[in-house]
Amino acid sequence: xxxxxxxxxxxxxxxxxxxxxxxxxEDGAVLAITDDSTSYDxxxxxxIDCSGLLLxxxxxDLHTHLREPGYEYKEDVQSGTAAAVAGGFSAVCCMPxxxxxxxxxxxxxxLLKRAEEVGVARVYPVAAxxxxxxxxxxSEMAALKEAGAVAVTDDAYPLQSAEVLRRGMEYAAQLGxxxxxxxxxxxxxxxxxxxxxxxxxxxxxxxxxxxxxxIQVARNCLMSLFTGCRLHILHVSTAGAVQxxxxxxxxGAPVTAETCPHYFALTDEACLDYNxxxxxxxPLRTQADCDAIIQGLLDGTIDAIATDHAPHAHHEKxxxxxxxxxGIVGLETAFAVSYTELVATGRMSLSALVEKMSCQPAKVLxxxxxxxxPGSPADIALFDLKRRWTVRAERFRSxxxxxxxxxxxxxxxxxxxxxxxxxxxxxx
Amino acid sequence: MMTDLITLRETxxxxxxxxxxxxxxxxxxxxxxxxxxxxxxxRQVVTLFYEASTRTRVSFENAAKIMSADTTxxxxxxxxxxxxxxxxxxxxxxxxxxxxxxxxxxxxxxAAHLVAQALDVPVVNxxxxxxxxxxxxxxxxxxIRQHKGRLEGLTVAIVGDIAxxxxxxxxxxxxxKMGAKVRFxxxxxxxxxxxxxxxxxxxxxLREGVKDADVVMALRLQQERMERGLLPSLREYxxxxxxxxxxxxxxxxxxxxxxxxxxxxxxxxxxxxxDSGRSVILEQVTNGVAIRMAVLYHLLGGEAxx
Numbered sequence: 001x002x003x004x005x006x007x008x009x010x011x012x013x014x015x016x017x018x019x020x021x022x023x024x025x026e027d028g029a030v031l032a033i034t035d036d037s038t039s040y041d042x043x044x045x046x047x048i049d050c051s052g053l054l055l056x057x058x059x060x061d062l063h064t065h066l067r068e069p070g071y072e073y074k075e076d077v078q079s080g081t082a083a084a085v086a087g088g089f090s091a092v093c094c095m096p097x098x099x100x101x102x103x104x105x106x107x108x109x110x111l112l113k114r115a116e117e118v119g120v121a122r123v124y125p126v127a128a129x130x131x132x133x134x135x136x137x138x139s140e141m142a143a144l145k146e147a148g149a150v151a152v153t154d155d156a157y158p159l160q161s162a163e164v165l166r167r168g169m170e171y172a173a174q175l176g177x178x179x180x181x182x183x184x185x186x187x188x189x190x191x192x193x194x195x196x197x198x199x200x201x202x203x204x205x206x207x208x209x210x211x212x213x214x215i216q217v218a219r220n221c222l223m224s225l226f227t228g229c230r231l232h233i234l235h236v237s238t239a240g241a242v243q244x245x246x247x248x249x250x251x252g253a254p255v256t257a258e259t260c261p262h263y264f265a266l267t268d269e270a271c272l273d274y275n276x277x278x279x280x281x282x283p284l285r286t287q288a289d290c291d292a293i294i295q296g297l298l299d300g301t302i303d304a305i306a307t308d309h310a311p312h313a314h315h316e317k318x319x320x321x322x323x324x325x326x327g328i329v330g331l332e333t334a335f336a337v338s339y340t341e342l343v344a345t346g347r348m349s350l351s352a353l354v355e356k357m358s359c360q361p362a363k364v365l366x367x368x369x370x371x372x373x374p375g376s377p378a379d380i381a382l383f384d385l386k387r388r389w390t391v392r393a394e395r396f397r398s399x400x401x402x403x404x405x406x407x408x409x410x411x412x413x414x415x416x417x418x419x420x421x422x423x424x425x426x427x428x
Numbered sequence: 429m430m431t432d433l434i435t436l437r438e439t440x441x442x443x444x445x446x447x448x449x450x451x452x453x454x455x456x457x458x459x460x461x462x463x464x465x466x467x468x469x470x471r472q473v474v475t476l477f478y479e480a481s482t483r484t485r486v487s488f489e490n491a492a493k494i495m496s497a498d499t500t501x502x503x504x505x506x507x508x509x510x511x512x513x514x515x516x517x518x519x520x521x522x523x524x525x526x527x528x529x530x531x532x533x534x535x536x537x538x539a540a541h542l543v544a545q546a547l548d549v550p551v552v553n554x555x556x557x558x559x560x561x562x563x564x565x566x567x568x569x570x571x572i573r574q575h576k577g578r579l580e581g582l583t584v585a586i587v588g589d590i591a592x593x594x595x596x597x598x599x600x601x602x603x604x605k606m607g608a609k610v611r612f613x614x615x616x617x618x619x620x621x622x623x624x625x626x627x628x629x630x631x632x633x634l635r636e637g638v639k640d641a642d643v644v645m646a647l648r649l650q651q652e653r654m655e656r657g658l659l660p661s662l663r664e665y666x667x668x669x670x671x672x673x674x675x676x677x678x679x680x681x682x683x684x685x686x687x688x689x690x691x692x693x694x695x696x697x698x699x700x701x702x703d704s705g706r707s708v709i710l711e712q713v714t715n716g717v718a719i720r721m722a723v724l725y726h727l728l729g730g731e732a733x734x
Binding site for chain 2: 145196197198200201202203204205206207209273274315319320321322323
């Protein structure tokens with residue numbers, strides 16, 4: 001089976017392609033990128049007219065909470081991957097804070113089996129760095145890797161003990177596993193529910209100071225230098241964290257970092273009115289932090305834009321602000337919000353955005369995809385960049401509706417997503 | 429006119445003035461031998477308290493009863509909250525009983541806002557976490573105005589646990605809207621982040637903070653602040669930030685002293701100061717009833733249905 005994407009604007013930073021050309025796909029892989037595909041148009045061949053559309057390697061999310069197993073009322077593999085492909089993502093890395101957590105090879109295998117049955121987006125499990133995500137003992141990382149885990153993490157339960165982090169990184173490094181860390185000194189964030197600053201002071205809410213994140217970013221970067229273990233800093237939200245990561249990279253630390261669209265598109269003022277859909281951890285910060293994060297993306301300090309897609313049910317968010325759980329959904333808005341805030345405003349080039357959302361995420365964990373080089377898997381996303389649309393959570397494929405972008409007018413709509421040569425999403 | 433009273437930050441100066449003037453006129457009712465007017469007859473006011481409170485709850489209930497409203501008091505410890513019911517389910521259940529007004533106190537900031545969004549009857553915030561306590565600030569302003577004849581141009585020093593105080597926040601917004609200058613005086617560990625960006629002068633030294641003040645308001649200090657490691661000891665706090673006669677010598681000669689209660693005598697306020705001629709603490713309590721009568725009157729549209 002052959003598919004020809006005719007005359008899209010192809011943006012593939014991995015090959016420096018940024019022009020109108022044709023893409024030919026066959027048997028689940030990219031066959032050719034050619035300015036004249038007529039010679040390929042023979043036999044049973046689907047031709048998709050893409051004039052006016054953007055074609056990129058499928059987006060890859062380094063940070064998704066699929067909630068399966070255990071929290072299927074929030075999201076499951078079916079709904080989560082459906083949300084992913086509706087957002088232009090062909091692959092997601094899913095976090096281990098499920099119930100049971102992804103700390104046992106059997107759980108990882110079970111999840112991968114589910115993803116295969118569902119057959120929508122690629123699912124790359126990120127396993128727990130410790131048993132039960134508790135600080136006591138390391139998980140069986142070798143067996144977890146064998147079962148299909150692509151990295152290990154402490155996400156949602158940031159390691160407070162430097163000793164546990166050290167041993168975890170040493171153990172992961174020998175296996176070639178990257179350690180992804182949620183950076184938060186919990187002694188500085190007790191009972192806190194938003195950014196510490198003017199807005200929290202007005203609202204009478206306990207705040208998480210920026211320094212609580214920055215201290216752990218610094219510690220973890222230093223530990224990466226010390227152990228030689230590859231470190232990926234999850235969801236960077238502060239200007240100080242960007243500076244620390246820049247410092248660590250200058251010293252040759254094997255460190256990569258991601259941020260999320262909400263950390264450059266929103267400030268903590270979105271929490272005013274006690275909007276629990278603007279509550280996540282790390283919290284929304286200030287305009288100065290947003291600006292520093294954009295600068296960090298531009299100069300390469302921050303490698304990737306991830307979503308930290310964290311679905312929660314309506315009744316969980318319809319609570320007193322401090323009692324509502326942390327997290328927002330992001331898969332179905334990440335590209336449009338990023339495109340609108342970064343590219344449409346002229347702050348970032350389109351190819352840089354595609355790098356941050358596709359090529360770099362693949363590189364960070366050494367995943368397939370993130371490129372359209374002939375022979376690569378045919379993971380492809382098509383976007384209509386001229387389309388202005390309004391975010392309506394009720395239309396999400398995700399089971400959850402907890403977005404701070406409800407009602408936003410954004411540019412750039414995913415219209416088709418292909419995974420392994422199969423069209424898994426087509427806008428109605 | 430407002431439909432709820434949740435914050436003074438979002439209440440207009442005109443509404444604040446109207447509430448103060450109405451309360452002033454209602455004070456006369458409190459001096460009558462028969463303290464009863466028919467204004468809110470047949471109206472159901474529910475007080476829902478998720479925190480222990482004597483003065484505020486009794487003050488609201490008396491205010492409602494003087495206006496002839498029927499009152500029901502729900503304490504969280506005896507309600508279905510103990511069975512795990514959510515706040516929104518609890519208040520919607522009460523609303524289904526056709527109540528006309530909900531007065532609520534809750535330990536979480538923003539709880540009253542959440543409830544007001546969900547209910548189509550007036551909601552009065554009787555204190556939400558560390559956020560606001562609007563009727564307390566209104567009764568404070570009424571008391572100050574009675575003594576000083578005005579609010580505009582006065583300097584009000586609020587001393588104590590600013591970081592955790594809903595009284596300080598409501599007074600800040602109310603007083604500045606009425607043209608007063610507000611100072612916050614507290615040890616650095618009891619000042620919230622970015623407090624300097626609020627319309628307030630900030631002091632860590634008590635004597636500097638009360639200098640030439642027209643009003644000094646002491647806030648209650650919770651024992652929990654020591655347990656959380658925010659302060660070394662009650663003794664050091666009382667010595668450095670307890671409002672005492674010595675510090676008050678630096679304030680204006682006619683300076684009045686206030687406290688929202690309940691007091692820790694000898695901690696945030698010296699015993700002799702609490703009982704001195706400067707102290708207006710019991711007047712605050714009386715004015716509290718008048719203010720709550722005014723709030724219920726305006727929110728329930730008293731006259732039209734009496």
